[in-house]
Each structure stands twice: as C-alpha cells, then as structure tokens.
Amino acid sequence: xSDLIQxxxxxxxxxxRLNRPEKRNALNAELxxxxxxxLDSAEERDDLRVIVLTGAGPAFSAGADLxxxxxxxxxxxxxxxxxxxxxxxxxxxxxxxxxPVIAKINGHAIGGGCGLAAVCDVSYVAEGSKLxxxxxxxxxxxxxxxxxxxxxxxxxQARDLLLRGRLVDATTAADLGLVTQMVAGGDLSGKVNDVAxxxxxxxxxxxxxxxxxxxxxxxxxxLDEALDYAVQMNAFARGTEDCQAxxxxxxxxxxxxxxxxx
Numbered sequence: 001x002s003d004l005i006q007x008x009x010x011x012x013x014x015x016x017r018l019n020r021p022e023k024r025n026a027l028n029a030e031l032x033x034x035x036x037x038x039l040d041s042a043e044e045r046d047d048l049r050v051i052v053l054t055g056a057g058p059a060f061s062a063g064a065d066l067x068x069x070x071x072x073x074x075x076x077x078x079x080x081x082x083x084x085x086x087x088x089x090x091x092x093x094x095x096x097x098x099x100p101v102i103a104k105i106n107g108h109a110i111g112g113g114c115g116l117a118a119v120c121d122v123s124y125v126a127e128g129s130k131l132x133x134x135x136x137x138x139x140x141x142x143x144x145x146x147x148x149x150x151x152x153x154x155x156x157q158a159r160d161l162l163l164r165g166r167l168v169d170a171t172t173a174a175d176l177g178l179v180t181q182m183v184a185g186g187d188l189s190g191k192v193n194d195v196a197x198x199x200x201x202x203x204x205x206x207x208x209x210x211x212x213x214x215x216x217x218x219x220x221x222x223l224d225e226a227l228d229y230a231v232q233m234n235a236f237a238r239g240t241e242d243c244q245a246x247x248x249x250x251x252x253x254x255x256x257x258x259x260x261x262x
Contacts, residue, residue, distance in 0.1 A: 002034035006056065012049040012200040012261075013193075014042055015104075021057025026065030027112045029083060032090050039093050049200040049258075051097070052192055053120060054104035060129070061113025087112065088144045091119045095148060096216050098209040100199050104192045105129055105179065110167065114178075115145035118152060121212070122195065123179040125170045126188045131178060132167035151219050153177050201259050204242040 006017040016038050018025035025031075042048055055061055075083070094101050094116075103123035109116070109131045117123050117131070125131065133149075135142040142149075142162050149158045157176050161168075170182040183191045199208070214233055218226050237243055242258070249256040 002030070002037070004031045004034045005038060007038055009048070011197070012047060013052060013196045014038075014045075014048050014050070015052040015054065018053075018055045018061055020065075021055075021059075023065050024059035024062035024108070025055040025057065025113065026062045027087070027116070028065050029086060032086055036090050036093060039090075039097060043098060049099060049203075049205055050196045051099050051101045052104050052196055053094075053101055053116070054106055054192075057107070059107040059113075060103075060105045060109040061116055062108065063111025063113045063134075084144065091115060091144060091148060094119045096212070098212065099205075100208060100212070102192055102196055103179070104188060105131070105170075106188060111135055111142075112145070115142070115148070118145060118178060119148050124181050124183050124188060124191050124195070125173060125179045126186075127170055127182055127184045129170045129173075130167040131170070131173045132165070133162055134165045134167065136163065136165040204246060204256070204258055206240050206242040207237065210237055210240075 004019055006015075006019045008015045008017070016035065018031065018035075020026060020031065039051070042051055100122070101120045103117040103120035103125075105117050105123055105125035107126060107129050109125075109129065111134055114131050114133055117125075133142045133145060146158065146162060149162065152158075153161075153176065157178075161176070161178070168176065168178070170179070173179045174182045181191075210233060214230070217229065221229060242256075246256045248254075
C-alpha cells in the first residue's frame, strides 16, 4: 500500500486517510492512483460495510499541488486528457462504489479536494473549515466536479459556487447542501463513527448497494424509464437473500443477520 494514504479497519469500517499533510493533502496522480487502488480492494472484502475518507493533518485536501499545476501547464492535449480522466475515474468510483462513502472533512477542502468530498454519499465537516471550488480564479474550469455538483445541488447553487469561485464556511456549506452537516465542538470523529456504525449495523449491505446503484442511474432517465427501472429493481430486491432474511427476522421479532455481524 502506498504511503500516500493510510488505511485502518475497525469493526466493518475502512478509514482511508490522505497522507500528505505537508502538502495539505493536495491531489496528484500518485495519490489519485493510491485512492483508486484502495477503493478497488475494498470492493473485494466481505468484512467491510462502510468507507470513511479523511485527511491527515489540519486540512482535508487543498486540491491540485504546485507540481501538478506545473505539469498541467507544460503537458500536451493527450497528457492533460489522460490526467483528467484519471481524476474523473476516481470521482465516479466513489460515486458508484457499492459501499457508502462518508467524507470526514477535518479541515479545508478546496478545488479538487472539495470535489472529492462532494462525491461522497454523506459528509461531515469540522467547524472552522472552508470549502469551495476556486478553479475559475486561476483560469481553470471545474469541469469534472460540475457533473456531480449539478446532481447534488441543482443548477442554482452549482452556478453560484462554480462561477464565483468563492470559499464558504462549514455552516454555509451545510445550508447549501454541499455537505450533510457541520459538526461543532471538536466532535467530528465521534459523529462520523456513530454514523458509520449505524450504517454497518442497522442496514443491509446488498440493499444499500442496490440503492446506491439506483441513485446513480435514475437522474439520467426520463420519468417512464425511471419508473420501469424502479419496478424491476423493486421486484429484484424482494428475491435477494438479505430481503428474505430481513422479512423473516421482522416477522419473528428478531434482529436481522447483518446487525449480528453475519
């Protein structure tokens, strides 16, 4: 495993920590590769139910680092396209991962770092953090994150954040829907741990995976197509092992098997 990230497994929860504190966890190609590899490995593990993504040191991620910006300036069109696709694949991987991904935003999340947090399923941010997409202020375009941000916030808020390139505080980010909640009083770890354990213990892994799949696909469908897809998924879910076990447990006034770690 790359030393650019740290991974810790604790009771069905995998924490992936960006480990470039001296660079404020700025993203480069190597760090993106390490994150993609860790997420791939998580898909193969039956002992995991939830992933937490966070940063080492005082920042979550400051976006692209200076060396990456220099490479971007000097690279040709094909090289820049490959590098852009590399980041897009990471965002898509998080967005479509079979497990819920919780962003534990321990400090500032800017540019691509804010995009990384935005594509997670739920996100909690420490009081005092700043978040935003500053790309247009250096002549760059927030192209990749735009695809996800319009889905997450709608066009009005996405336009405000992306076109102005402004930073917002944690409370404003929560009010806009950019993050799930601002956590005051230094209790970020406790809050994230509680939510991660709730998901790991109280929900079915297969049901959550199917729900994530639908959340990713439905926005691109028309009404009739989406309803037909929903009918098919509803019928399919009824026949899954988890649904059958969950119904049996409910009828017998028992805990479902996933709450017992099975």
